[in-house]
Amino acid sequence: MNSSPVRQTAPPVPPRIIPRAEHTVSRSHISPNALRVLYRLRDAGFKAFLVGGCVRDLLLGLDPKDFDVATDALPEQVKRLFRNCRLVGRRFRLAHVFFGQETIEVATFRAATAPSQGEEPLEAEEAGESAGEEGEGEEGEILDLGGPVTEPRAARAEAAHAPVGAIQEGDLDPDAVRMFDETGRILRDNVYGTIDNDVWRRDFTANALYYNVADFSIWDYVGGAEDIAARRLRLIGDPETRYREDPVRMLRAARFEAKLGFELDAQTAEPLERLRDLLGGVPPARLFDEMLKLFLAGHAVRSLDVLRRRGLLAALMPNVDAYLAAHPGSLVEKLLRKGLASTDARSLAGRPVSPTFLLAVLLYGPIAQIIEAMPSSRWHELSAILDACDQAVREAQAHIAIPRRFALGVREMFAMQPRLQYPRGRRALRLLAHPRFRAGYDLLLLRADFGLASAETARWWTQLQEASGQDREQMADSLAPERSGAARKSRRRPRGRGRRTPNVP
Ligand code: ATP
Ligand code: MG
DSSP: OBOSOOOOOOOOOOOEEEOGGGSOOOGGGSOHHHHHHHHHHHHTTOOEEEETHHHHHHHHTOOOSOOEEEESSOHHHHHHHOTTEEEEOSSSOEEEEEETTEEEEEEEOBOTTOOOGGGSOOSSSOTTTTSOOTTOOOHHHHOOOSSOOSOOHHHHHHHHHSOTTSOOTTSSOSOOOEEEOTTSOEEEEOOBOOHHHHGGGSSBGGGOEEEETTTSOEEESSSHHHHHHTTEEOBSSOHHHHHHHOTHHHHHHHHHHHHHOOEEOHHHHTHHHHHGGGGGGSOHHHHHHHHHHHHSSSOHHHHHHHHHHTTOHHHHOHHHHHHHHHSTTOHHHHHHHHHHHHHHHHHHTTOOOOHHHHHHHHTHHHHHHHHHTSOGGGTTOHHHHHHHHHHHHHHHHTTSOOOHHHHHHHHHHHHTHHHHHSOOTTHHHHHHTSTTHHHHHHHHHHHHHTTSSOHHHHHHHHHHHHSOHHHHHHHHHTTSSSOOHHHHHTOOOOOGGGOOSOSOO
């Protein structure tokens, strides 16, 4: 490990300043809460800019996912300006300003080549925990505010009187050194800088534009505006060095390629396959978080294609990559793509998406393969399904930290398949109340789409859910003691030696 402070790489170039009249970013598209934060910082005498993905997305006419603010105010100074503010981050302090559901992240300008907030999990939001299960409220853990804050009088008075511009004891971190590990990865950096420094630590030129609240101009140090217009993704600085500093930038490149449909600049693309193994040195919790951003944000199908084409799926989920490589055009691949497409449709429609369902479709191939490798005498056993789920999840866990509740969810979804495929009398009704029923049923539908489960039985479950209480009982009774109708016809559960296909695949 090398702990010597690194050179400041910021060349002394002035930014190109694009005046309001020459760009398309309008305040009407900016979150009112982000504008409140910007205005209050400005009114307290600080510099304040929107920065990063939100400026990029506004220029592209997209709805930004979140709004990030960069300022010359130190974190403690930001905290004094906003009653609804919490400082987070272990090594890099950031201010989160809360407005009900929305959080505006305010980062102090930092010195050159420092990694961004993504480099470490935040105190308040451990990686992976930020993605909620369907219906599970996660915000309570993160937000500790008493509701939206619309310029409360007390806070305004505080803003007017507190010596916000003055640096107070404790505002500066005395431990401002930068350390690298032997692969060139930045391990720590606490140095605050100016906007001229801040720009060089950002990853892609398209992510390094600053929207200045003082006059609504855009500051561009790195040709980001031109790259956005050309739909080009280009790393700032020497690509290999930037990937070594923070290998997650490789996944971010794939994510932006998938999300924005940008073309990767040749030099930005070249090292990806060569350096992908560096992802092995990234904390698995952070990789899990990145995986969710790749697959739960409405562009999962494209993410899968880009990750495979760039050789990155092999570093993120090698068992999934190996299965797809060994079974080109398989039913499992079709099932996976359809599952991802329906996840995309849900997330684009603003409906909740579930990491459990995502993991189940991603791991379908590896799970099926493990079952098929077992002696056929075990194929009908529930324990075979559970063992296969556990093994496939364990293989994935070696790279990405899958929180326990999602791993258990995958197990439950698969364990439910035989019961869904062969419903039995009134016991079938009990399954409707299972907390994982909906996910298990969705998986059954997908399997039925590809002939991996009976389409008739899948329809029976659909009708059962639509039926009234009494009709449900009748439907269930008609199955007992012998199955009837659709379910009996679909019964293809050979026993003993004659059995040819495993229970799930
Ligand atoms: P999204 O649309 O997913 O929000 P984003 O570009 O805003 O995309 P964030 O993860 O929200 O991505 O990060 C905000 C900004 O912080 C980025 O635009 C980029 O400037 C900077 N950044 C984030 N992660 C990194 C990183 N690993 N290395 C360098 N800069 C980063
Ligand atoms: Mg963002």
